[in-house]
Amino acid sequence: MDFLKDKKLLFRLWIGLLALGLVVLAITNYRVNFYGNSRLLPVSLGIFVTATFLLGIYFQKVRVVMHGAAFMIFVAAAFAGFSNWLPQTIGEPPPFEEKIADISTMSTQELADLGEKLIFGAVGASTVKGSIGKGQCPLCHVFGSSEHGERAPNMYGLPDRSEKIVKLDEYQNRDTVQTVAFDGSGIAESGLEYMAESHACPNCYVSPGFGKGGTNDRESPMPAIHKSPINLTIDEMVAIDTWSYIREGLEAPSVDEMRVAYEKFIPEDERPQASSGADGEGEGGESQLYATGDEPLPKLFEKAQCTVCHVIPGIPDADEGDFGPELYVKTNAPKRMKDKNYTGSASSVEAYILESILDPNLYIVPDFDEDLMPEDFGTGLNAKTVFRIVNYLSQLEKGKDPPNHEEM
Ligand code: HEC
Ligand code: HEC
Structure with a gap:
């Protein structure tokens, strides 16, 4: 065994084995720490750098290659180490639909956000095609300024339009299947009241051309949205109206003014209450959408x-x-x-x-x-x-x- 006497060769063999050991260690560390939230991944790269450097020192012929490799791994390690040390985010399940807080303590923007959520299912969803929330309005209505409503009037421009409609002769002397919301309610005298009446009593006045087929616009196909199946509370409708004003850059009336408008057209015993949350089957508060498939x-x-x-x-x-x-x-x-x-x-x-x-x-x-x-x-x-x-x-x-x- 000649080469055993060659000290230099023996030393190189020993270094080689050491480097190999380090590589195995680095790979093991990498595998163990790859999953989960451990931040020890860059350690592997550190060990790689050491091993490569070591080889570079003692194996003269490949020195340049080895040092080059060591440097590159070092840079990679620095980056990996940095990003590995950043706070790790963990995917969380979406929060449950929160119970509706007292709306009189909300800012106008918060109230408008709630309105958007009730119509489209989420804040910001008004620009996402196909979005729909508890109010179900997008089933029939479109909301974009340039869209044409096939099933029902476009909701864009509603606050302005409402002011004009209440002054029309067709509105004031209407001939529909139900000319007032209830005995003694009277008709709307402002744009705000018109919006409330449209929601509570769609039959009271029917937008020309959008009536139930064959009724000559005397009856509306829109369900009263405070009743089944939609069941919105007065406060939820106030939120929807607030969004309608705000998103067009208009100033929204106060919560109290809006509540009064709805109370004019919805008799006390017809006002849905927000669910208490205790029985889980409340009429108002929780989302009606998203059937699980197990309900009756x-x-x-x-x-x-x-x-x-x-x-x-x-x-x-x-x-x-x-x-x-x-x-x-x-x-x-x-x-x-x-x-x-x-x-x-x-x-x-x-x-x-x-x-x-x-x-x-x-x-x-x-x-x-x-x-x-x-x-x-x-x-x-x-x-x-x-x-x-x-x-x-x-x-x-x-x-x-x-x-x-x-x-x-
Ligand atoms: C099943 C379809 C349908 C759904 C769901 C529906 N609407 Fe309507 N809506 C109509 C139709 C059709 C009209 C036009 C006839 C009329 O004036 O009643 C209308 C009219 C209106 C008007 C009067 C518009 C105007 O220009 O005078 C308002 C306001 C309104 N809807 C709001 C809503 C809101 C808010 C929702 C959701 C909470 C909703 N609608 C859900 C079909 C629907
Ligand atoms: C926004 C209103 C609307 C909603 C919501 C809606 N449909 Fe329809 N559906 C229609 C209209 C309008 C037609 C007839 C025109 C057509 O064929 O598309 C129809 C047609 C149908 C037909 C064919 C009926 C026939 O006589 O040939 C079936 C079946 C049907 N719908 C089932 C459903 C089911 C199930 C749901 C709920 C998951 C549903 N629809 C929700 C408006 C609606």
Whole structure:
């Protein structure tokens, strides 16, 4: 064994093994600390630098390469060390819908933010297409200054428009199915009161051209938003109005003025209360949206918002919706699929319902307007919700009793 006598070679072998040991140590440290919140990752790079440097000193031929490598790893280590030491953020689940605080203690901006959240689901969501909150207004209304409302008037310019509408002869001498909110309420005398009346009593005055089909604008398709299924409290409607003023750069009336306007059109026994939070099934405070799929069917249809637009046979309280057809789907789906204008691809009642939910404009039921049923509707519903909806609707037949929803 000649080379054992060569001291220089022996020394190099020893250094080589030491460097190898350091590399193994560095890799082990890296693996152990890669997951989790440890901040020891840069230690590995430090050990690498040492190992490379060591090799560079004693292996003359590769010295330049080794020192170059050591330097690069050192720079990398410095960066990694720096970012590794920054505070680590941990993803948190979104907070639960907070209970509505006393709005008279809120700043105007906070109140407007609450209004935006009630309409669109989140602060800042008014610019995000398809956003919808507890108030459900974007189901029917558009809000952008340049958008055209198909289903309902554009909400842009509402505060100004309201001032003008109350002075119109058509407004003051209206001939609708319900000319006052309740006996003795009177009609609106200011723009602010008009907004409150529009929310509490959509039938009182119907915007020309937007009435229920065939009623000659004498009846409104909009649900009274302080009643089921939307159930907003007076304070929540005040927040929505505040947003309507603020976002157009207008000064909002005071909370008290707005409350008085709503009290003019909503009798005491019809005013929804904010939920106490204790029973978890409060009428007002919590979000109606986002069905889990486990609620009783009537609640499920309400949360999925179908009842705003459709009459659903056999479901209590689903007898008002007038935007879409009555959902006798078992009777109607076969007729639709045979229609020579049918452009969908369903061949069973169930598939037809699915298609109607997920891609509503694929085929438009005769005598109904295009673009009425929201396009991105299906994305907010989970599989269990959709399954139970399809299961129930597919059994609804004209002239037959609907199935018992309590067993489904
Ligand atoms: C199911 C569809 C639908 C929903 C949901 C809906 N609206 Fe309406 N809304 C209408 C229709 C249609 C009209 C026009 C007929 C009328 O004047 O009643 C209207 C009219 C109005 C008016 C009067 C507008 C004007 O120019 O005179 C206001 C204000 C209003 N809605 C506010 C709201 C708010 C706020 C929400 C949400 C909390 C909402 N609406 C939810 C359909 C809807
Ligand atoms: C904003 C109003 C609106 C909402 C909300 C809505 N729909 Fe519709 N829906 C319509 C309109 C309008 C039509 C008819 C025009 C068309 O075919 O798109 C329709 C058509 C349908 C049809 C076809 C009916 C037939 O006779 O062929 C089905 C099924 C249906 N909707 C189911 C649902 C379900 C389930 C929900 C809730 C998850 C829902 N819709 C929510 C407006 C709505």
